[in-house]
Amino acid sequence: MKALIKEKPEQGLRLADVPEPSIGPGDVLIKVLRTGICGTDLHIRAWDGWAQQAIRTPLVVGHEFVGDVVAIGRDVVDVAVGDRVSGEGHLVCGKCRNCQAGRRHLCRATVGLGVGRDGAFAEYVALPSANVWVHRVPVDLDIAAIFDPFGNAVHTALSFPLVGEDVLITGAGPIGLMAAAVARHAGARHVAITDVSEERLELARKIGVSLALDAKDATIADGQRELGLREGFDVGLEMSGRPEAMRDMIANMTHGGRIAMLGLPAQEFAVDWARVVTSMLTVKGIYGREMFETWYAMSVLLEGGLDLAPVITGRYGYRDFEAAFTDAASGKGGKVILDWTA
Known part of the structure; x- marks a missing residue:
């Protein structure tokens, strides 16, 4: 089969012929239809410091996908041949304290699809049936291909109640844009988003944010004044991983405000913890999706009319x-899809 592989420890990817994956008794084999390109895939292609530490070559990359089940292992009972599915890319041990308590997203032994094992940028991918999400309701293939990052956005955005709240999102990348759409749909009063890309800010305006702020020219405090906020933002969603964004967010939260942080910083940075304490802020780290409560929420949001097409x-x-x-690496657009049927 054809697959995109990181063949050697160097920059670039290669389209190559590799063996079709085999499946065990609890696995399913999926014919891939569409895939989404993630920031992780960009890191692997660039062969940066993170990739050099995390990746062992050769490796089939990719973890965002939708496809059709073409074979199942003998012990699989809840997935059938012909099902249209997406995949939860975090494979967990099932034996640690968190896994046994049903908190699988907190497993300390998580292995990432397309990072720690061969992934989905291929004509076929194999997954444990426990990591498969069956689309019981019809969904656009492009949207189904990005259920993984959509899940990151939903997990982050719905970490705290949003109805009637003023929400600040720092970072208008694809996940930030999806989080903005979720916050609007979930009943936030104002949704403000910041970025340094005018193209991405324009996408945010198409989604319907209250304010899209260019961080090169204005501060979050400027945004507060423009929206007429007197006490600061209620909920912050940090999507950029940028130190200056996190610091500015903390400085513009209301007392008792809540911050969910998905953006992954490239290195350690200083935070005004005195302000966090005296403003009684809550800061929550987010990694991945809750299995499978977030996936249920994603499907329900789409059924309820949430439109992700502009992303x-x-x-x-x-x-x-x-x-x-x-x-995808230009930093000017939203999600980029690869069609594996073309």
Whole structure:
């Protein structure tokens, strides 16, 4: 089968012929239809410091996908051949304290699809049936392909109640944009988002945010004044991993405000912890999705009319992966999709 692989410990990816994956008694084999390009995939392609530490070559990359089940192991009972599915890319041990307590998203032994084992940028991918989400309600293929990052957005956005609240999102990348759409749909009063890309801010305006603020030209305090907020933002969603964004967010939260932090910083940075304490702020780290409560919430949100179409800005056949990755790495658009049927 054709697959995108990180063949050697160097920059770049290669489209190559590799063996079709085999499945065990509890696994399913999925014919991949569409995949989404994630920031993780960009790191692997660039072969940066993180990738050099995390990746062992050769490796089939990719973890955002939708496809059809074509074979199941003998012990699989809840997934059938012909089911349309997406995959939870965090494979957990099932034996640690958190797994046994039903908190699988907190497993300390998590292995990432397309990071710690062969992934989904291929014509076929194998997964344990416990990591498969069956789409019981019809969903657009492009949207189904990005259920993994959509889950990150939903997990972050719904960490705290949003109805009637003023929400600040720092970082208008694809997940920040999806989180903005979720916050609007969930009943936030104001949704403000910051970024340094005018193209991404324009996407945020299409989604319907109250304010899209260019962080090169204005501060969050400026945004507060423009929205007429007197006491600060109630909920903050930090999506950028940028030190200055986190610091500015903390400085503009109301007393008792709550921050969910998904953006992953490149290195340690200082935070005004005195302000966190004296303003009685809550800061919660987010990694991945709750299995599978977040997935249920995603499906319900889409059934309820949540529109993610503006977030997808690039579509390519898998053979044009170089152009697709260049588009995704530009920092100017939303999600980029690879079509594995083209």
